[in-house]
Amino acid sequence: MLSIQNLHAEVDGQPILKGLTLEVKPGEVHAIMGPNGSGKSTLSNVLAGRDEYTVTQGSVTFRGEDLLDKAPEERAQAGVFLAFQYPVEIPGVGNSYFLKTAVNKKRAAEGKEELDAKGFLKLLKEKMALLEMDAKFKSRDLNVGFSGGEKKKNEVLQLTMLDPALAILDETDSGLDIDALRIVSKGVNSLRDKEHSFIVVTHYQRLLDHIEPDFVHVLKDGRIVKSGDKSLALELEAQGYAGIADAA
Amino acid sequence: MSSATVDEVVSKKYEFGFFTDIDADEAPPGLSEDIIRFISAKKKEPQWLLDYRLKAYRHWLTLEEPRWPKVDYPQIDYQDVIYYSAPKRPEDAPKSLDEVDPKLLETYEKLGIPLHERAALAGIAVDAVFDSVSVATTFKETLKEAGVIFCSFSEAVQDHPELVQKYLGSVVPHTDNFFAALNAAVFTDGSFCWIPAGVRCPMELSTYFRINAAKTGQFERTLIVAEEGAYVSYLEGCTAPQRDENQLHAAVVEIVCQKNAEVKYSTVQNWYPGDENGKGGIYNFVTKRGACRGDNAKISWTQVETGSAITWKYPSVILQGDNSVGEFYSVAVTSNMQQADTGTKMLHLGKNTSSTIVSKGISAMRGQQSYRGLVKVNKGAEGARNYTQCDSLLIGDRCGAHTFPYIEVKNPTAQIEHEASTSKVSEDQVFYLRQRGLSEEDAVSLIVNGFCKEVFRQLPMEFAVEAQALLAVSLEGAVG
Ligand SMILES: Nc1ncnc2c1ncn2[C@@H]1O[C@H](COP(=O)(O)OP(=O)(O)OP(=O)(O)O)[C@@H](O)[C@H]1O
Ligand SMILES: [Mg+2]
Numbered sequence: 001m002l003s004i005q006n007l008h009a010e011v012d013g014q015p016i017l018k019g020l021t022l023e024v025k026p027g028e029v030h031a032i033m034g035p036n037g038s039g040k041s042t043l044s045n046v047l048a049g050r051d052e053y054t055v056t057q058g059s060v061t062f063r064g065e066d067l068l069d070k071a072p073e074e075r076a077q078a079g080v081f082l083a084f085q086y087p088v089e090i091p092g093v094g095n096s097y098f099l100k101t102a103v104n105k106k107r108a109a110e111g112k113e114e115l116d117a118k119g120f121l122k123l124l125k126e127k128m129a130l131l132e133m134d135a136k137f138k139s140r141d142l143n144v145g146f147s148g149g150e151k152k153k154n155e156v157l158q159l160t161m162l163d164p165a166l167a168i169l170d171e172t173d174s175g176l177d178i179d180a181l182r183i184v185s186k187g188v189n190s191l192r193d194k195e196h197s198f199i200v201v202t203h204y205q206r207l208l209d210h211i212e213p214d215f216v217h218v219l220k221d222g223r224i225v226k227s228g229d230k231s232l233a234l235e236l237e238a239q240g241y242a243g244i245a246d247a248a
Numbered sequence: 249m250s251s252a253t254v255d256e257v258v259s260k261k262y263e264f265g266f267f268t269d270i271d272a273d274e275a276p277p278g279l280s281e282d283i284i285r286f287i288s289a290k291k292k293e294p295q296w297l298l299d300y301r302l303k304a305y306r307h308w309l310t311l312e313e314p315r316w317p318k319v320d321y322p323q324i325d326y327q328d329v330i331y332y333s334a335p336k337r338p339e340d341a342p343k344s345l346d347e348v349d350p351k352l353l354e355t356y357e358k359l360g361i362p363l364h365e366r367a368a369l370a371g372i373a374v375d376a377v378f379d380s381v382s383v384a385t386t387f388k389e390t391l392k393e394a395g396v397i398f399c400s401f402s403e404a405v406q407d408h409p410e411l412v413q414k415y416l417g418s419v420v421p422h423t424d425n426f427f428a429a430l431n432a433a434v435f436t437d438g439s440f441c442w443i444p445a446g447v448r449c450p451m452e453l454s455t456y457f458r459i460n461a462a463k464t465g466q467f468e469r470t471l472i473v474a475e476e477g478a479y480v481s482y483l484e485g486c487t488a489p490q491r492d493e494n495q496l497h498a499a500v501v502e503i504v505c506q507k508n509a510e511v512k513y514s515t516v517q518n519w520y521p522g523d524e525n526g527k528g529g530i531y532n533f534v535t536k537r538g539a540c541r542g543d544n545a546k547i548s549w550t551q552v553e554t555g556s557a558i559t560w561k562y563p564s565v566i567l568q569g570d571n572s573v574g575e576f577y578s579v580a581v582t583s584n585m586q587q588a589d590t591g592t593k594m595l596h597l598g599k600n601t602s603s604t605i606v607s608k609g610i611s612a613m614r615g616q617q618s619y620r621g622l623v624k625v626n627k628g629a630e631g632a633r634n635y636t637q638c639d640s641l642l643i644g645d646r647c648g649a650h651t652f653p654y655i656e657v658k659n660p661t662a663q664i665e666h667e668a669s670t671s672k673v674s675e676d677q678v679f680y681l682r683q684r685g686l687s688e689e690d691a692v693s694l695i696v697n698g699f700c701k702e703v704f705r706q707l708p709m710e711f712a713v714e715a716q717a718l719l720a721v722s723l724e725g726a727v728g
Pocket of ligand 2: 040041042085170171
């Protein structure tokens with residue numbers, strides 16, 4: 001699905017990722033943990049194609065194609081979704097109008113017919129029910145005035161609506177209350193199958209109680225310094241990052 | 249003045265002095281009483297109208313072109329302008345869409361203009377192409393049954409001279425300003441609309457207008473009268489790009505709104521803005537004003553301004569009747585080298601009058617835009633209220649937005665509220681939308697349309713959709 005080889009990236013001339021290698025197969029869930037500033041969001045943004053990040057070395061292929069070659073919207077249409085650590089507000093743009101636009105862009109890229117209003121609303125209703133979201137979020141402006149937790153929930157709503165092959169969740173759990181965490185995880189898990197892959201960036205074990213990862217990686221100073229199964233997360237929870245030897 | 253220049257002026261005058269060729273299709277360049285007589289004779293106008301034109305002309309001679317707007321353009325030589333040319337003959341028009349510039353057709357497509365209207369907009373003689381004549385006839389029938397008069401200004405002068413004489417210049421007098429005086433002297437055509445008392449105009453006066461009157465003149469004159477309790481929604485212009493050989497445009501629109509009447513006037517202006525360097529664009533100097541003459545009268549201006557090299561335009565409302573309401577909703581886009589100085593005037597005279605101003609300015613590339621608004625509350629206007637919201641959106645960092653709000657309040661009971669904001673289309677917003685599969689241009693246009701939502705909501709439905717598309721087309725190339 002996704003193959004990252006020796007990835008180096010910098011922002012404003014400052015190297016952040018320094019030789020990151022990661023292999024994600026279809027159906028796998030990879031958790032990425034690591035101290036603040038270690039480069040987790042940088043990795044997410046590089047994969048999504050943000051302009052400010054320059055890749056200086058290495059390669060990324062997604063479903064056999066060079067990902068770094070593509071514009072952000074092409075990556076999205078090809079099935080890469082990023083749930084942002086800080087979702088932005090867009091005044092005057094209705095949440096459901098935006099979602100419909102996005103869903104139909106993706107469908108068009110896949111050669112599918114556009115969803116009509118009825119088909120779209122049915123899908124939206126179903127996903128909002130799954131995420132226990134109030135109907136009023138349909139008509140509100142995109143993320144405008146949403147609480148921190150509501151914004152994160154709205155990211156997951158978009159995720160479930162767009163149904164991407166690869167979802168990158170950048171600290172989607174931060175800011176969620178206990179119930180919301182459970183609900184959001186339910187939304188994510190609803191997509192899990194042999195086809196869908198996930199990269200879950202988090203600081204806390206509690207998310208991984210709900211979304212069970214196949215692999216856990218520790219990112220430190222722009223490199224993956226340790227990988228393991230879900231027990232690694234428990235280990236980290238107990239010992240912190242200090243105990244992790246620089247194995248790379 | 250040097251004697252050489254005096255000679256020049258005199259000789260020019262002399263040159264025109266003998267211009268009496270009433271059969272000519274076109275007047276020679278320049279403005280004089282003879283030219284005005286020529287125009288009036290061409291149009292077989294009654295004496296009172298010729299007198300009105302001459303009075304306006306003589307007044308115009310005493311005026312100076314205004315220099316206070318924040319727009320920059322080379323000095324206009326008014327003696328170099330052609331003030332009359334006969335309407336194009338149908339045989340000169342393109343015969344089919346095959347003869348029309350493909351680029352123009354492509355834009356129609358992008359704007360989502362219905363197929364059957366494209367031919368008419370492209371200037372193809374309508375009756376030669378499709379059966380809109382019957383459509384137009386049906387419209388005419390419907391309006392006639394309701395007692396509504398809707399025709400060209402010239403027709404109105406011939407068929408309803410008493411109405412024209414009663415209302416012409418009653419809201420925008422010929423002495424109002426330089427461009428209004430010029431228009432009063434030389435206007436060639438425009439529209440006339442009269443809604444009788446108690447009648448709700450049975451249709452939006454838009455589709456009809458688009459098909460049949462897309463060709464606006466250089467000096468257009470519009471007069472709309474809503475008698476007591478009448479209602480009309482009127483739509484001027486269209487989203488399709490409009491070109492014109494004439495660079496100078498000075499239109500006047502007057503609205504008279506009697507007791508309990510309501511006029512909704514929507515404009516979409518898409519005159520040629522010139523190339524990236526601003527070359528060849530239209531100068532658009534417009535005077536638009538409505539008068540709420542009676543109690544509970546209401547006038548709403550909604551405008552979407554995307555074209556012209558220079559825009560100078562302040563649709564205004566005189567709130568005379570008690571409880572009368574004035575509204576101004578505006579979206580103005582300046583991109584490339586476009587300059588716009590636009591806004592509104594709300595003059596509160598009657599008691600409990602209220603006005604709302606929502607102005608959305610978008611600047612991109614090297615576009616420059618100023619909002620200029622006046623809210624004036626006279627002594628007698630007990631309980632007057634105004635709400636003004638004035639937002640600017642910048643795309644890129646070479647454009648500019650300026651705000652000049654003027655507030656004059658002479659009655660202590662007035663409530664005036666003013667909000668203003670300036671924001672930028674942020675990289676974060678664009679990236680967020682691109683991550684969801686929208687192209688950069690789609691992302692910007694979604695953000696811009698969101699910014700304009702409150703104004704687009706005021707437009708007739710099918711037009712709102714076109715206006716959104718128009719914004720996207722206007723901002724093409726403004727990002728990246
Ligand atoms: N525009 C920038 N200019 C300079 N440094 C930057 C810029 N953007 C990010 N960085 C730096 O890159 C490093 C990695 O940031 P990143 O956001 O990827 O960290 P993170 O692992 O996601 O941290 P957190 O857990 O706090 O979210 C940080 O030290 C950050 O300050
Ligand atoms: Mg981060």
